[in-house]
Amino acid sequence: xxxxxxxxxxxxxxxxxxxxxxxxxxxxxxxxxxxxxxxxxxxxxxxxxxxxxxxxxxxxxxxxxxxxxxxxxxxxxxxxxxxxxxxxxxxxxxxxxxxxxxxxxxxxxxxxxxxxxxxxxxxxxxxxxxxxxxxxxxxxxxxxxxxxxxxxxxxxxxxxxxxxxxxxxxxxxxxxxxxxxxxxxxxxxxxxxxxxxxxxxxxxxxxxxxxxxxxxxxxxxxxxxxxxxxxxxxxxxxxxxxxxxxxxxxxxxxxxxxxxxxxxxxxxxxxxxxxxxxxxxxxxxxxxxxxxxxxxxxxxxxxxxxxxxxxxxxxxxxxxxxxxxxxxxxxxxxxxxxxxxxxxxxxxxxxxxxxxxxxxxxxxxxxxxxxxxxxxxxxxxxxxxxxxxxxxxxxxxxxxxxxxxxx
Amino acid sequence: xxxxxxxxxxxxxxxxxxxxxxxxxxxxxxxxxxxxxxxxxxxxxxxxxxxxxxxxxxxxxxxxxxxxxxxxxxxxxxxxxxxxxxxxxxxxxxxxxxxxxxxxxxxxxxxxxxxxxxxxxxxxxxxxxxxxxxxxxxxxxxxxxxxxxxxxxxxxxxxxxxxxxxxxxxxxxxxxxxxxxxxxxxxxxxxxxxxxxxxxxxxxxxxxxxxxxxxxxxxxxxxxxxxxxxxxxxxxxxxxxxxxxxxxxxxxxxxxxxxxxxxxxxxxxxxxxxxxxxxxxxxxxxxxxxxxxxxxxxxxxxxxxxxxxxxxxxxxxxxxxxxxxxxxxxxxxxxxxxxxxxxxxxxxxxxxxxxxxxxxxxxxxxxxxxxxxxxxxxxxxxxxxxxxxxxxxxxxxxxxxxxxxxx
Numbered sequence: 070x071x072x073x074x075x076x077x078x079x080x081x082x083x084x085x086x087x088x089x090x091x092x093x094x095x096x097x098x099x100x101x102x103x104x105x106x107x108x109x110x111x112x113x114x115x116x117x118x119x120x121x122x123x124x125x126x127x128x129x130x131x132x133x134x135x136x137x138x139x140x141x142x143x144x145x146x147x148x149x150x151x152x153x154x155x156x157x158x159x160x161x162x163x164x165x166x167x168x169x170x171x172x173x174x175x176x177x178x179x180x181x182x183x184x185x186x187x188x189x190x191x192x193x194x195x196x197x198x199x200x201x202x203x204x205x206x207x208x209x210x211x212x213x214x215x216x217x218x219x220x221x222x223x224x225x226x227x228x229x230x231x232x233x234x235x236x237x238x239x240x241x242x243x244x245x246x247x248x249x250x251x252x253x254x255x256x257x258x259x260x261x262x263x264x265x266x267x268x269x270x271x272x273x274x275x276x277x278x279x280x281x282x283x284x285x286x287x288x289x290x291x292x293x294x295x296x297x298x299x300x301x302x303x304x305x306x307x308x309x310x311x312x313x314x315x316x317x318x319x320x321x322x323x324x325x326x327x328x329x330x331x332x333x334x335x336x337x338x339x340x341x342x343x344x345x346x347x348x349x350x351x352x353x354x355x356x357x358x359x360x361x362x363x364x365x366x367x368x369x370x371x372x373x374x375x376x377x378x379x380x381x382x383x384x385x386x387x388x389x390x391x392x393x394x395x396x397x398x399x400x401x402x403x404x405x406x407x408x409x410x411x412x413x414x415x416x417x418x419x420x421x422x423x424x425x426x427x428x429x430x431x432x433x434x435x436x437x438x439x440x441x442x443x444x445x446x447x448x449x450x451x452x453x454x455x456x457x458x459x460x461x462x463x464x465x466x467x468x469x470x471x472x473x474x475x476x
Numbered sequence: 477x478x479x480x481x482x483x484x485x486x487x488x489x490x491x492x493x494x495x496x497x498x499x500x501x502x503x504x505x506x507x508x509x510x511x512x513x514x515x516x517x518x519x520x521x522x523x524x525x526x527x528x529x530x531x532x533x534x535x536x537x538x539x540x541x542x543x544x545x546x547x548x549x550x551x552x553x554x555x556x557x558x559x560x561x562x563x564x565x566x567x568x569x570x571x572x573x574x575x576x577x578x579x580x581x582x583x584x585x586x587x588x589x590x591x592x593x594x595x596x597x598x599x600x601x602x603x604x605x606x607x608x609x610x611x612x613x614x615x616x617x618x619x620x621x622x623x624x625x626x627x628x629x630x631x632x633x634x635x636x637x638x639x640x641x642x643x644x645x646x647x648x649x650x651x652x653x654x655x656x657x658x659x660x661x662x663x664x665x666x667x668x669x670x671x672x673x674x675x676x677x678x679x680x681x682x683x684x685x686x687x688x689x690x691x692x693x694x695x696x697x698x699x700x701x702x703x704x705x706x707x708x709x710x711x712x713x714x715x716x717x718x719x720x721x722x723x724x725x726x727x728x729x730x731x732x733x734x735x736x737x738x739x740x741x742x743x744x745x746x747x748x749x750x751x752x753x754x755x756x757x758x759x760x761x762x763x764x765x766x767x768x769x770x771x772x773x774x775x776x777x778x779x780x781x782x783x784x785x786x787x788x789x790x791x792x793x794x795x796x797x798x799x800x801x802x803x804x805x806x807x808x809x810x811x812x813x814x815x816x817x818x819x820x821x822x823x824x825x826x827x828x829x830x831x832x833x834x835x836x837x838x839x840x841x842x843x844x845x846x847x848x849x850x851x852x853x854x855x856x857x858x859x860x861x862x863x864x865x866x867x868x869x870x871x872x873x874x875x876x877x878x879x880x881x882x883x
Contacts, residue, residue: 085532119552125492127559134562137570138555141548145526148545149533155541156534163544167574168619212575 071236072104072194076204076226079113080243081300082146085153091300092153094241095199099159104194106233108204108226109150111142116219132177136206136216140166143203143222151201161199164190166206166214171225173207173215180207180215182224185232194233202229223284231291238293240280241300246307247272247279249471250324254462257472261322262305265312265416268322269295271448275325275412285309312416320417320424321469324462327410330360331384332440332452333377335391337400340366340373347397348375351390357383361410361443361452372400376441378452381406408440409458412450413465424469425449431468435460478643479511479601483611483633486520487650488707489553492560498707499560501648502606506566511601513640515611515633516557518549523626539584543613543623547573550610550629558608568606571597573613573621578632580614580622587614587622589631592639601640609636630691638698645700647687648707653714654679654686656878657731661869664879668729669712672719672823675729676702678855682732682819692716719823727824727831728876731869734817737767738791739847739859740784742798744807747773747780754804755782758797764790768817768850768859779807783848785859788813815847816865819857820872831876832856838875842867 075098077091091107098105110116119139123130147163154161169190173180190200204222207215217224223240230238245260247269252258264272266289273282279297288295288309298306312318338344349359362377379387388404391397418424428449432439437460441452453461466472482505484498498514505512517523526546530537554570561568576597580587597607611629614622624631630647637645652667654676659665671679673696680689686704695702695716705713719725745751756766769784786794795811798804825831835856839846844867848859860868873879 085529088533122492122552122556123559126495126556127563129563130559131562131569134555134559134570137572138552138559141551144548144551145529145545148541149529152530152534152537152541152545155538156536162538163541165544165621214572 070102070104072106072233073098074106074108074226074230074233074235074238075241076108076222076239077110077241077300078222078243079110079116081241082109082150083113085149088146088150088153091150091241092157092159094300095154096157096159099197099199104197106190106194106200106202106229106235107150108202108222108229109143109146110204110222112146115142115145133213136177136214140203140206140214140216143205147201147203151199154199154201159199160197161201162193164200164202166203167208169202171202171207171228173209173217175209175211175215177209177213177215179218180209182207182217182228185228187229187232191233220281223281224287227284227287227291227293227295230293231287236294237296238288239296239298239306241298242279243299243301244279244297245299245302245304246297247309247323249322250462250466251326254326254459255466255472257466259471259473261307263308263310263315264322265315266309267312267447268414268416269309271412271414271445272323272325275327275410275414275448275450280309318417319415319470320421321413321415321471322417323414324465324469324471325412325414326458326462327412328455328458329381330378330408330410330452331381332405332408333379333384333387333391334403334405335375335397335399335401336403337372338375339398340371344373344397348391352379352387355386355390357387357390361441361450363441378408378410378441407455408452409455410450410452411458411461411465412448413469414448416447418447418449427468428465431464432461435464437461477509477511479513479640480505481513481515481633481637481640481642481645482648483515483629483646484517484648484707485629485650486517486523488648489516489557490520492556495553495557495560498557498648499564499566501707502561503564503566506604506606511604513597513601513607513609513636513642514557515609515629515636516550516553517611517629519553522549522552540620543584543621547610547613547621547623550612554608554610558606561606561608566606567604568608569600571607571609573610574615576609578609578614578635580616580624582616582618582622584616584620584622586625587616589614589624589635592635594636594639598640625690627688630688631694634691634694634698634700634702637700638694643701644703645695646703646705646713648705649686650706650708651686651704652706652709652711653704654716654730656729657869657873658733661733661866662873662879664873666878666880668714670715670717670722671729672722673716674719674854675821675823676716678819678821678852679730679732682734682817682821682855682857687716725824726822726877727828728820728822728878729824730821731872731876731878732819732821733865733869734819735862735865736788737785737815737817737859738788739812739815740786740791740794740798741810741812742782742804742806742808743810744779745782746805747778751780751804755798759786759794762793762797764794764797768848768857770848785815785817785848814862815859816862817857817859818865818868818872819855820876821855823854825854825856834875835872838871839868842871844868
């Protein structure tokens with residue numbers, strides 16, 4: 070007997086027919102003798118509708134009321150799935166965030182989970198009741214509903230799996246697992262059987278939309294075995310596990326790309342001590358998340374050129390902040406939205422030299438100019454012109470042996 | 477300064493435009509220096525949609541999950557109204573049933589309010605915060621959401637007004653107040669300025685759909701001054717008050733009709749002691765609400781004919797129960813759905829004789845045959861063939877001096 074947490078996203082519970090399919094999947098796990106907790110998102114489209122209403126009602130909305138309105142979507146699916154399970158003869162009950170309780174901090178709209186009291190739920194699981202929990206929501210210390218941010222139901226599921234010490238956390242979604250790269254760009258993309266937490270974390274934060282970054286970090290911290298799989302097919306998905314579980318490590322396990330980056334270059338900045346703080350401090354104060362940074366110092370050492378990337382949506386805000394800020398003197402500010410960040414990811418890089426060189430050579434062969442480079446222990450990212458996205462991803466996918474016919 | 481509870485039904489909060497109109501009305505009361513608590517229903521149509529989903533998910537549904545799903549509608553409007561008020565510069569926050577808490581018993585789907593803890597809400601009201609409460613919902617002792625039954629938001633509002641010792645409870649709806657009878661049938665129907673709790677109670681339970689019966693009973697018990705008025709016009713509504721507040725009492729203040737009645741006649745029942753219990757016991761056990769009853773005893777006293785009414789929706793169930801029940805012997809069972817109950821209501825009847833006689837004469841003059849009669853201190857009801865509904869209501873409205881030109 071295993072204890073399993075199953076999580077179903079919005080497309081998997083889009084209507085009653087799909088909820089019935091979900092119930093069948095849950096029933097199969099119950100019939101196999103497993104204890105099952107289920108985490109559900111809102112029916113697809115519902116959250117968008119609710120968010121639109123909130124924004125129309127009050128453009129500068131109170132995040133506490135936002136959470137009250139928006140969390141209702143998961144409440145509906147939790148109840149409907151419990152009912153559908155009961156109708157199939159499976160004992161089930163729903164749990165809202167405040168009923169568990171799933172305690173969070175008071176940062177409404179993107180709250181962090183602080184504690185989950187699973188006492189009641191454990192009792193029900195021991196009585197073979199399927200516990201259906203509304204994802205995405207919690208309760209703050211001041212007794213108000215909080216939400217965990219878009220895609221937060223993944224985090225709800227992993228947190229619940231950790232609290233329940235579940236043997237597995239199955240994340241059902243509309244893709245069949247984690248791929249070596251986006252199959253819409255590279256038809257030879259392969260589904261990975263296993264991927265490490267670290268790789269998944271990089272992939273999630275670098276643009277792969279399969280799992281929410283926070284949920285992967287939480288899974289890694291608590292050692293929750295996560296499986297990503299499709300709710301529409303019966304093929305096995307991708308297991309996200311500890312590095313030790315992967316016997317034969319690929320040097321590179323995936324190529325990710327992120328189009329929502331923008332590049333800002335400050336030309337001719339006075340090179341004085343503390344200049345970086347003067348530039349990036351005000352951006353951080355306004356919640357602009359600066360990612361890649363490079364600095365070139367002029368021959369005489371008195372001037373420097375600074376290039377960095379920010380989220381595309383923050384480009385206007387960022388240029389405004391830099392133009393207003395009287396502390397920083399520069400000759401020229403250039404902003405470019407037509408860039409893409411391409412990343413090569415793999416835990417094997419730790420023990421295998423030459424990945425960066427091979428990446429740069431490959432791009433050079435295709436005539437692609439690298440604008441910015443950043444690296445970590447298990448990934449290399451480069452910023453290039455957006456028009457080369459497909460060309461670069463396909464070339465790297467082939468050169469690192471990821472194409473399916475080479476597998 | 478007064479403390480007011482304002483309640484808005486589903487048509488009044490049907491979309492964001494209407495919610496803005498509601499917010500303007502609330503703001504007007506706030507600007508006049510009043511402390512305001514607001515109770516809202518779900519957007520019209522939402523509850524029906526949610527109920528349909530529940531019934532489709534599980535025909536024999538778990539009432540606890542029904543309540544979880546269906547209560548989400550009021551949650552959305554409470555948040556949206558709070559946001560809309562904030563956007564107009566009015567301090568406001570939403571309260572869900574479990575947050576107040578509005579404690580109820582555990583009879584899910586038609587729970588009764590047991591206690592409302594308004595400590596927190598009183599504090600906010602004293603700080604000039606508009607408290608927007610989701611109607612129709614509460615929380616049971618086992619920490620689950622309960623609902624109060626269809627139209628339960630009226631009851632939520634009156635209960636809150638009683639708990640807050642509010643000076644008035646304004647029920648905004650899509651009609652302008654309480655009428656002497658249905659204006660769709662009698663164009664000369666008049667809006668009443670005032671009506672007593674007792675009359676309102678009879679009208680509500682006899683088919684007038686303005687207020688939920690339970691909410692009127694609660695208002696009467698707690699002496700809550702209720703005003704029924706339209707959220708679409710600015711005309712004053714009808715005040716539901718204690719009898720003493722009405723100086724000049726009408727003998728008859730309203731004519732009600734209820735079409736959802738059905739008549740069952742058992743012919744040739746053996747007239748033995750305890751026979752009534754044998755007939756009505758099994759019906760009560762199956763929650764069939766028997767209303768009017770008459771019994772005629774045959775000349776020799778050995779046989780009796782029994783006629784009674786049940787809700788139209790329960791007619792098949794009732795005949796089945798009576799046919800199955802082996803304890804009762806009768807010659808023939810006749811069922812008739814084409815009946816209507818017409819009622820004449822007025823506290824003035826207590827001190828004014830001859831109302832019944834005048835009612836029967838009027839119907840006789842129009843050639844309408846009375847099938848069953850039942851009376852209480854302040855109302856007389858008769859069962860007649862449904863085809864005479866309009867004729868009877870109009871004739872009685874005129875004869876009791878209710879037509880607007882006679883007012």
